[in-house]
Amino acid sequence: MKIVLYDVTIIGGGAIGCTIARELSRYQINVALLEKEIEVGFGTSKANSGIIHGGHHGSPDSLKGKLEWEGNQLWDPLADELGFGFRRIGELTVALAEDQLPTLNALKEQGEKKGVPGLELWDRDRLQQEEPSLSENAIAALFAPTTGVVNPYEACFNLIENAVLNGLNLFVSSPVQSITEGPDNTWILQTPKKEYRTRFVINAAGVFADRIAELAGVRTFSIHARKGEEYLLDKRLCGLVKRVIFPCPTPVSKGILVIPTFDGTLMVGPTAEMVEDKYNLATSSAGGQQVFDFVRNVVPGISARDCIAEFAGLRAVADGEDFIIGTTSKKGFINVAGIQSPGLTAAPAIATLVADIIRDEGLSMSLKDDFEPAVPKPIHFASLPTEKQIELARQNPSYGQIVCRCELITEGEILDAIDRGAKTLDGIKFRTRAGMGRCQGGFCTSRCMELLSRKMDVPIPEITKRGGESWVVKPRTELTAT
Ligand SMILES: Cc1cc2nc3c(=O)[nH]c(=O)nc-3n(C[C@H](O)[C@H](O)[C@H](O)COP(=O)(O)OP(=O)(O)OC[C@H]3O[C@@H](n4cnc5c(N)ncnc54)[C@H](O)[C@@H]3O)c2cc1C
Structure with a gap:
């Protein structure tokens, strides 16, 4: 079997890894992203305040203060191109x-x-x-x-969808367990399923970035x-x-x-x-x-x-409370660590900074002629005018079936979310809002599970809330045994 040598491999698919992946997908380089969870955005990036900070909070003497304002200004074009929820509300x-x-x-x-x-x-x-x-x-x-609010998980999903469209190699459920130096200035990353070879490693592993640096023998900080x-x-x-x-x-x-x-x-x-x-x-x-x-x-x-x-x-x-972004004592290993608040705000500026660092480190990076900046905007049935809703439901009856009654989310939107990468109940919830309303999934969870089971062709007991062992129901055999 031919072993692929990636130019760059990103460890971690949070807001930081996803924006870096999308930025690098503009270039004629071979990029991979390894994420330990079943979907991207399932770490800190789905559990924050969702604010794009105004730019004035952080001191310009710190890296995070500088990147806060730079990042803030990059969110409008990103949201326009990728269609995720973002609004400057002040x-x-x-x-x-x-x-x-x-x-x-x-x-x-x-x-x-x-x-x-x-x-x-x-x-x-x-x-x-x-x-x-x-x-x-x-x-x-x-x-x-200048302050805005964003749907942070939706931003991660759409960034990664666009990066994949532009050639990113995405590997989820792929925790990096060991990192060794290979021949000719390369790195070997080991996951339970597979080994990956790469010239550059970007450590964007959030709270685990110190462990990843430790595995590579370049840890100089704790998280x-x-x-x-x-x-x-x-x-x-x-x-x-x-x-x-x-x-x-x-x-x-x-x-x-x-x-x-x-x-x-x-x-x-x-x-x-x-x-x-x-x-x-x-x-x-x-x-x-x-x-x-x-x-x-x-x-x-x-x-x-x-x-x-x-x-x-x-x-x-x-340690020191600032972002740690840059090269290390070992060629090709780059840390993007300590990305606490306002990391979400700064993410697009961090991504361009990382691209510059890789270029300065000697990777030849020519822009692609055929870079596609957009992904289709998801249908949001409840916010359409009535005539449009009727027309849509006529064309495709699944848009006429309400699954989540609190948020008025249709079966069609849930099927779209699964087609675009949702593999779990949280994946559906964060893409569509099904299960986010007053009843918190009391009515729609079983229907969402049926749709996931049907589309992914797996039995219902294998459907999880957020991957791993977060199963929702037990198989019938276990129920009768207990
Ligand atoms: C309560 C709270 C509120 C916040 N509010 C805001 C806000 O309003 N505005 C703002 O700008 N910032 C805010 N932040 C900060 C912001 O959420 C973070 O800066 C940002 O989400 C960090 O993204 P990340 O990609 O570095 O981390 P993460 O999203 O945690 O991503 C890291 C990824 O690495 C993966 N990973 C870890 N180890 C491995 C491994 N061995 N192999 C493969 N993958 C691995 C993880 O599974 C994870 O998906 C807030 C943070 C918190 C906690």
Whole structure:
């Protein structure tokens, strides 16, 4: 069997690995991406606040502060080409006491030095006029029109779909277990199924980037996990605030936010807690209490009773708190590590930086003549005008069958999601919103499982929520045995 030598192999298919893969797919080079989970975007990139930060939060003296603003400006063309949910809704950093006013001024000054446009200080009257649901304790705020919200998982799916369309070799369920140096400045990456040979390795393994660097013998840093719990609220609160609401930041945290998500629902969080276990994604009553106690002070109309779902994500925090992006002591091994918040915001800028690094390291990179920048926009039945819905359902009756009643998602949309790569219930949910509503999948889970089973030709007990051992039902034989 002929062994393929890839020019570049990316380890990790989160927002960072996916944007790098898409950027590299513009060039006439042979690129692979190895992801340990069953689908891309299933690490921290599906469990965050989904904010494209305005650009003014991070100090320009840090790499993350610099790439925050650069990345922010690259999201419009990406969303236009790839059709994922992204909207610039603006942000308010709110002062609840006089002694917080200097922080607002300092943030404004920092943003203006970085070139962030449109920053404005608003007084209490303006705040009450623009956001009447804010507490009267809010005495002033810094408004940033550049802040946006994105569907982060949808961005990962569409980035990777486009990269594959342009020639990326994607290998999911492929955890890298060992890394050795091969002949002629090559690397050998071993997964349980297969061995991969490559000239360049990009370590984009999120909270596990230190382990990957260790395997390659180039570890000079540790990655610590800082957990953030987030709470999704009922649709009843849609529109309560129009912009992302930040508290005044402290030196260690941006604090707990009120986030109007791209889909219109509100989310509150995240907490910030260091954890030892990099698989610890549990939410806690203490975390919930902290979030809702804080949020009540800022937007009194929000209560813990409005929570319909909760989740946690792990920020990959490197020693020194900054991003670690660059070459290592061994030729061809490049770290993209410590990509904590605002990693999502910075992702497109990180991708171009990595392409530049690889070029500087000697890889010849000519642009493809036939690069295809777009993927088809998914059909979102519920947002179509009635005449269009009728026409679509006539042409294809599967669009006339509602599967998720809370979010009005049709069978046709779920089948489209499976055709475009969904292999799990979460894969369907994050592509279509089926199962994201008030009943959290109570009505549609069994139907989604049937559709997955039929399309993938696997028995229902093999269908998982998110891969691995996250099965939903037991086989009949096991049920009768227990
Ligand atoms: C609660 C929370 C809120 C946040 N909010 C924001 C925000 O609003 N805006 C913002 O800009 N940023 C935010 N962030 C940060 C942002 O989510 C991250 O910076 C970003 O998702 C990091 O992407 P990544 O690709 O590096 O990591 P991940 O998404 O974790 O991807 C790493 C991938 O590597 C894979 N992997 C690991 N080991 C291996 C292996 N051995 N072999 C193969 N694959 C492997 C993993 O399975 C994973 O898919 C937030 C983070 C958290 C936790």
